[in-house]
Amino acid sequence: MSKFHLETLAVHAGQPAKGDPTTNARAVPVYRTTAYNFRDSKHGADLFGLRELGNIYARLMNPTNDVLNARLAALEGGAAALTLSSGTAAIFFTVTNIARAGDEIVAASNLYGGTFSQFDAILPNVGIKVRFAPVNDIAATEALINEKTRLVFVETIGNPALDVADIEAYAALAHRHGLPLVVDSTFTTPALLRPIEHGADIVIHSLSKWIGGHGAGIGGAVVDSGKFDWKDPKFALYNEPDAGYHGLRFAHDLPEPLRPVAFTLRLLTVGIRNQGPTLAPDAAWIFLQGVESLPLRIAKHSANALAVAKHLQSHPKVAWVKYPSLTQPELAAKYLPDGAGGMVVFGVKGGSDEARKFADSLNGEIFSLLANVGDAKSLVIHPASTTHSQLSDEDLRKGGVLPELVRLSIGIEHVDDIVAELDRALDAI
Numbered sequence: 001m002s003k004f005h006l007e008t009l010a011v012h013a014g015q016p017a018k019g020d021p022t023t024n025a026r027a028v029p030v031y032r033t034t035a036y037n038f039r040d041s042k043h044g045a046d047l048f049g050l051r052e053l054g055n056i057y058a059r060l061m062n063p064t065n066d067v068l069n070a071r072l073a074a075l076e077g078g079a080a081a082l083t084l085s086s087g088t089a090a091i092f093f094t095v096t097n098i099a100r101a102g103d104e105i106v107a108a109s110n111l112y113g114g115t116f117s118q119f120d121a122i123l124p125n126v127g128i129k130v131r132f133a134p135v136n137d138i139a140a141t142e143a144l145i146n147e148k149t150r151l152v153f154v155e156t157i158g159n160p161a162l163d164v165a166d167i168e169a170y171a172a173l174a175h176r177h178g179l180p181l182v183v184d185s186t187f188t189t190p191a192l193l194r195p196i197e198h199g200a201d202i203v204i205h206s207l208s209k210w211i212g213g214h215g216a217g218i219g220g221a222v223v224d225s226g227k228f229d230w231k232d233p234k235f236a237l238y239n240e241p242d243a244g245y246h247g248l249r250f251a252h253d254l255p256e257p258l259r260p261v262a263f264t265l266r267l268l269t270v271g272i273r274n275q276g277p278t279l280a281p282d283a284a285w286i287f288l289q290g291v292e293s294l295p296l297r298i299a300k301h302s303a304n305a306l307a308v309a310k311h312l313q314s315h316p317k318v319a320w321v322k323y324p325s326l327t328q329p330e331l332a333a334k335y336l337p338d339g340a341g342g343m344v345v346f347g348v349k350g351g352s353d354e355a356r357k358f359a360d361s362l363n364g365e366i367f368s369l370l371a372n373v374g375d376a377k378s379l380v381i382h383p384a385s386t387t388h389s390q391l392s393d394e395d396l397r398k399g400g401v402l403p404e405l406v407r408l409s410i411g412i413e414h415v416d417d418i419v420a421e422l423d424r425a426l427d428a429i
């Protein structure tokens with residue numbers, strides 16, 4: 001379907017207009033089954049022996065999820081995609097599909113809080129060391145790469161300052177060292193940025209945010225560009241016989257047409273099959289509804305957020321505002337020509353108490369006070385007292401989580417109503 005535009009792919013990729021192949025249902029059916037019948041014992045034996053491809057057990061294969069996988073691969077311009085139980089699982093199982101105990105990875109330090117904790121506190125427990133460098137400091141990032149490094153990880157737009165990553169610079173750095181670049185594109189979605197076009201090898205999403213778009217489910221996705229060559233022996237998981245899958249060497253033993261998606265096949269057959277981070281088909285169905293309107297929603301999120309950021313810039317009670325196309329115009333023009341997304345962060349004059357008072361006053365009519373982003377509804381949070389409250393004052397400042405910082409996830413309501421609510425809450429402090 002790659003000849004079609006993004007808006008068309010968002011509606012059709014993965015299930016052509018003929019509908020469901022077995023029932024002719026036009027909407028994608030939810031296949032609520034745990035297992036699939038064998039015609040007879042020989043059929044079962046052939047499926048297990050990979051002499052015939054087909055459904056066996058729904059931990060690793062489901063026709064509802066298959067449509068979503070194919071749609072996300074098409075939207076990102078990737079060779080294959082898999083969906084997992086959460087964005088957090090997508091990140092963990094991507095890292096552990098490339099690195100093993102004794103290996104290291106290098107990451108930008110401005111990560112989503114949950115990802116930072118996973119990298120800083122959990123991966124070391126499975127023997128994977130993570131080294132952090134400030135985002136876009138390519139020299140500092142390069143200085144952390146050594147013979148144990150297995151990947152470079154960055155987010156397209158990071159927390160909490162909404163920094164735009166220079167993906168092409170990261171891709172050049174990673175490839176200079178024979179490493180894949182893994183990009184979390186949750187804040188941008190394929191409607192704003194397709195990291196594979198800029199050199200990324202693996203793209204990750206939390207579907208729970210803008211792709212789902214309605215705050216109605218948890219899920220994650222991993223898109224494989226199909227371009228990274230895993231034959232370097234340092235990628236032991238691809239070059240040594242894999243005890244997790246019949247002794248297969250994923251970089252060598254796959255039939256030629258499947259070799260480009262060795263990463264995806266290993267993620268499916270070792271990560272998902274034997275570690276179990278499966279996306280429920282009901283959740284996949286929710287994300288299929290969301291993704292159909294993704295291009296429309298993102299355009300509205302971006303237009304509303306830009307208008308909000310500009311309005312706040314001129315408000316006497318606002319100390320500062322961050323929005324990618326206003327604060328990093330050059331990187332935004334290069335990577336986000338169609339809009340800079342739905343997130344706005346700003347500082348309330350007066351500090352933490354005033355920021356909390358503002359959030360409390362805003363909460364209730366249009367804006368919800370909660371820990372999420374990417375809903376069609378507008379959301380607000382005061383990170384220093386909630387999502388980042390476990391950090392010391394010094395770490396908060398170092399991480400840019402200033403006490404006066406308020407984070408807005410701007411929804412798709414009428415912009416005049418959003419701005420009026422913000423003004424009302426600013427008046428209240």
Ligand SMILES: *Cc1c(COP(=O)(O)O)cnc(C)c1O
Pocket residue numbers: 086087088089112114115155184186187205206207208209218219220373
């Ligand atoms: C929410 C989020 C995640 C985690 O995704 P879940 O689906 O909540 O597990 C990872 N990265 C970013 C940038 C996110 O916003």
